[in-house]
Amino acid sequence: xxxxxxxxxxxxxxxxxxxxxxxxxxxxxxxxxxxxxxxxxxxxxxxxxxxxxxxxxxxxxxxxxxxxxxxxxxxxxxxxxxxxxxxxxxxxxxxxxxxxxxxxxxxxxxxxxxxxxxxxxxxxxxxxxxxxxxxxxxxxxxxxxxxxxxxxxxxxxxxxxxxxxxxxxxxxxxxxxxxxxxxxxxxxxxxxxxxxxxxxxxxxxxxxxxxxxxxxxxxxxxxxxxxxxxxxxxxxxxxxxxxxxxxxxxxxxxxxxxxxxxxxxxxxxxxxxxxxxxxxxxxxxxxxxxxxxxxxxxxxxxxxxxxxxxxxxxxxxxxxxxxxxxxxxxxxxxxxxxxxxxxxxxxxxxxxxxxxxxxxxxxxxxxxxxxxxxxxxxxxxxxxxxxxxxxxx
Amino acid sequence: xxxxxxxxxxxxxxxxxxxxxxxxxxxxxxxxxxxxxxxxxxxxxxxxxxxxxxxxxxxxxxxxxxxxxxxxxxxxxxxxxxxxxxxxxxxxxxxxxxxxxxxxxxxxxxxxxxxxxxxxxxxxxxxx
Numbered sequence: 001x002x003x004x005x006x007x008x009x010x011x012x013x014x015x016x017x018x019x020x021x022x023x024x025x026x027x028x029x030x031x032x033x034x035x036x037x038x039x040x041x042x043x044x045x046x047x048x049x050x051x052x053x054x055x056x057x058x059x060x061x062x063x064x065x066x067x068x069x070x071x072x073x074x075x076x077x078x079x080x081x082x083x084x085x086x087x088x089x090x091x092x093x094x095x096x097x098x099x100x101x102x103x104x105x106x107x108x109x110x111x112x113x114x115x116x117x118x119x120x121x122x123x124x125x126x127x128x129x130x131x132x133x134x135x136x137x138x139x140x141x142x143x144x145x146x147x148x149x150x151x152x153x154x155x156x157x158x159x160x161x162x163x164x165x166x167x168x169x170x171x172x173x174x175x176x177x178x179x180x181x182x183x184x185x186x187x188x189x190x191x192x193x194x195x196x197x198x199x200x201x202x203x204x205x206x207x208x209x210x211x212x213x214x215x216x217x218x219x220x221x222x223x224x225x226x227x228x229x230x231x232x233x234x235x236x237x238x239x240x241x242x243x244x245x246x247x248x249x250x251x252x253x254x255x256x257x258x259x260x261x262x263x264x265x266x267x268x269x270x271x272x273x274x275x276x277x278x279x280x281x282x283x284x285x286x287x288x289x290x291x292x293x294x295x296x297x298x299x300x301x302x303x304x305x306x307x308x309x310x311x312x313x314x315x316x317x318x319x320x321x322x323x324x325x326x327x328x329x330x331x332x333x334x335x336x337x338x339x340x341x342x343x344x345x346x347x348x349x350x351x352x353x354x355x356x357x358x359x360x361x362x363x364x365x366x367x368x369x370x371x372x373x374x375x376x377x378x379x380x381x382x383x384x385x386x387x388x389x390x391x392x393x
Numbered sequence: 394x395x396x397x398x399x400x401x402x403x404x405x406x407x408x409x410x411x412x413x414x415x416x417x418x419x420x421x422x423x424x425x426x427x428x429x430x431x432x433x434x435x436x437x438x439x440x441x442x443x444x445x446x447x448x449x450x451x452x453x454x455x456x457x458x459x460x461x462x463x464x465x466x467x468x469x470x471x472x473x474x475x476x477x478x479x480x481x482x483x484x485x486x487x488x489x490x491x492x493x494x495x496x497x498x499x500x501x502x503x504x505x506x507x508x509x510x511x512x513x514x515x516x517x518x519x520x521x
Contacts, residue, residue: 304427306451310395310403324427325451330491332427343424344449380409380455382420382431382447 001316004362008202008294008355009151009179010320014245015204015252015356022206022245033238034229043240050247054211057250058177058196059187066212066230067243071178071199073223074212075102075145077234078174078195081220082143083110086172090140091115094171096128096157097338099147102197103176104334107145120146125287126155126339134165143172148180148191152322152335152351153286154295156184163192172218178202178210182253183292184261194218198250200242204356205249209242264354265293267363271352272296274367279374285336285349294354297322299336299345302384303377308350311373317366322349344383398486399456406455408445408462417513419505421498428454428495432461432502434473436510441465441473446499453488453496457481461499473507476500 005013014022025046031039033047051062068074083093095107097119107117118136122128128146137144144166149156159175166173174195177186182203188196196213200206214220214233226235272284281301300308305321312319320326322333324347336346352366378384395403412433422429428450435443444465446458461481465473478500482488488497 302449304450304454307403307455310400310452314400314404323451325453325492325496330426330495332425343427347424347427347449380406380447381449382429383424383449 002362002365003316003318004365005318005357006352006354006362006366007318007320009351009353011201011207012204012355013357014206015249017252018205018245018248021248022241025244026241029240033240034227043238046244047238047240050243050250053247053251053254054198055213057181057186057254058198058213059189060196060213061216063231064188064213064216066214066233067238067246068210068212068234069208069239070201070210071100071176071197072102072210073234074197074199074210075100075174075176076106077212077220077223078197078214079103079106079110079143079145080223081233082172082174082195083115084221085219086142090138090142092118092138092141094118094120094133094136094141094144094146096120096122096146098122098126098128098150098152098335099145100151100176100178103145103147116140122155122338124339125290126150126153126285126335127287127290128157128162130158130161130165133162134169137165137169137171141169141171143174145174145176148175148177148186148196149184149292150286150335151179152333153297153339154179154292154353155287156180156290156292159191159193166194167192179292182250182257183294185257188213188215195220200246200249203249203253206242206245209239209246211246260356261293264358267358267360268294268296268354270360271354271363271366274363275370278367278371282374283345285339285341292353295351296353297349297351299341300348300350300374301345302348302381303374304347305349307377308348308373311377312369315369315373317369320351320353322351323347394489395452395456396486399452399488402456402459402485403452406459408443408459408466409447410445411447412443412445415506417506417508417510419502419507419509421502421505422450422454424449426495427451428498430454430458430498430502432458432499432506434465434503434506434510436470439470441468441470444503446502451492451496453492454498456485457488457497457499458502460484461503465503470507470510473503476503 031043305323
């Protein structure tokens with residue numbers, strides 16, 4: 001059976017070049033980068049080269065890159081570290097209602113511990129209004145955290161504008177760029193961010209490694225205490241194998257960015273066009289233009305997402321859904337809720353995120369298989385009887 | 394996640410569809426949690442002569458609806474009322490823990506359909 005992986009926003013396979021470099025590294029180099037002997041120095045050399053590669057991907061300096069265990073830890077460090085460092089200045093944080101849970105739940109944790117958090121709404125495309133950010137800023141605002149692009153619906157947020165506003169008001173600005181780095185250009189200067197989160201496994205690197213970009217001179221307090229690695233901001237012996245893989249993945253992502261961007265966008269557009277043509281009563285979620293090139297997110301009226309995922313999986317196709325039934329918490333997607341979708345259409349959502357392995361034949365296979373699946377599930381859906389045609393439009 | 398029996402019922406659900414002249418109809422679930430299951434019954438001489446269902450729901454909802462119709466068909470109304478959601482889950486060889494409450498509602502829907510039939514029957518008797 002044909003296997004089609006369309007869940008690249010969840011994770012990506014290791015790039016072959018990353019894999020072979022990691023194998024070579026882990027076979028020969030085991031030293032602790034903090035050691036002063038030749039074994040340690042050798043490992044240090046590799047770690048610093050990777051730091052340069054990661055910095056280059058986002059046009060930063062290597063001394064502004066701090067390795068963490070992944071995107072979640074980098075988000076936690078950015079938010080908790082800023083909150084702790086600026087406690088005396090204020091206790092107000094601004095974020096959006098569609099952030100990844102790593103940001104959202106960290107902010108909610110702070111809310112329970114004496115901080116005040118403003119969760120900004122988004123429009124029907126999932127876009128944050130920079131004016132809302134401006135209006136939310138108070139004298140005691142210490143941090144703004146708005147994601148670069150949304151992981152579910154792919155909407156790219158107006159980060160440059162928010163960055164200017166943050167700077168005018170001298171508020172620290174963090175963005176989670178886990179979904180954008182390596183997919184669209186990310187330039188920390190152009191974006192005007194002070195803190196930026198990166199993850200390796202979304203760009204064909206290994207899991208368990210990520211990084212926080214921290215602008216030079218910005219004060220942050222650590223969350224993990226211990227041996228003082230990563231300039232005392234993130235203690236713990238460096239995950240050298242992960243770091244080396246991440247560095248290589250970042251280098252490849254930067255090298256191939258334009259080509260991969262255009263290629264996946266062409267395929268994605270073919271997928272979207274085909275689905276809108278072949279299946280009635282479907283809507284594309286997220287912004288029609290300002291969206292990640294590899295993201296497509298649909299809601300199919302009258303059908304439930306997990307049933308679609310199971311049916312697709314039986315045909316070898318891997319995708320994801322914002323349906324409550326397919327989430328660990330059994331809660332409908334907070335992102336699709338925030339853009340105002342009715343419950344039926346949240347449960348009927350299907351996200352397909354493209355990547356390196358996909359080609360035109362994959363897309364045509366999905367376009368052949370998916371209409372049958374939706375038709376079958378609709379044939380025994382009680383909702384299909386209740387609503388008049390055109391209801392989902 | 395789901396066992397083979399559940400997947401088999403999900404892929405080939407039994408008795409899906411409507412009964413246009415149903416003796417009773419019952420619906421459970423709501424769109425907030427994501428599962429809706431509607432059951433149609435045809436009662437003849439106190440026996441569930443035909444049982445059909447439709448669902449908007451996850452794999453567990455589709456499979457439990459299918460299994461419920463298999464268990465209920467041919468049973469008396471009284472036996473149908475004794476059928477539990479747990480019986481359905483057992484017949485399916487078990488459901489994932491998190492699915493037991495939200496998606497395993499088929500027996501409840503059957504009971505509602507039987508109640509509906511009872512009400513209609515007594516109303517008809519009242520008129521007669």
